[in-house]
Amino acid sequence: MAAGRGAEACALLVPAAEEEAAENGGRCETGVLALGLPESGAVLDRQASGRAAFVELEHDTVFLAVSGSEWRVRAAGCVEQGDAPFDCVLEGS
Numbered sequence: 001m002a003a004g005r006g007a008e009a010c011a012l013l014v015p016a017a018e019e020e021a022a023e024n025g026g027r028c029e030t031g032v033l034a035l036g037l038p039e040s041g042a043v044l045d046r047q048a049s050g051r052a053a054f055v056e057l058e059h060d061t062v063f064l065a066v067s068g069s070e071w072r073v074r075a076a077g078c079v080e081q082g083d084a085p086f087d088c089v090l091e092g093s
Contacts, residue, residue: 013028038059040058
């Protein structure tokens with residue numbers, strides 16, 4: 001996303017996250033860039049269980065889900081909130 005490649009970023013999203021990004025800018029390609037998601041940094045941890053996974057990055061936490069036969073991003077820009085659920089900038093169910 002730092003390179004302004006919104007279309008490529010949208011291709012990695014589950015359909016619900018794509019729709020949410022589009023609500024932010026009229027089209028997913030522009031909306032996802034306007035969200036101001038953090039740079040990812042190095043992978044610190046990753047866990048998968050069934051059809052869901054999360055990746056903890058240096059500057060972000062990303063949640064993934066299986067969509068068709070591929071892993072896609074369900075939520076990004078997520079910050080842990082203690083005992084509460086993560087607060088995510090982009091979230092698709």
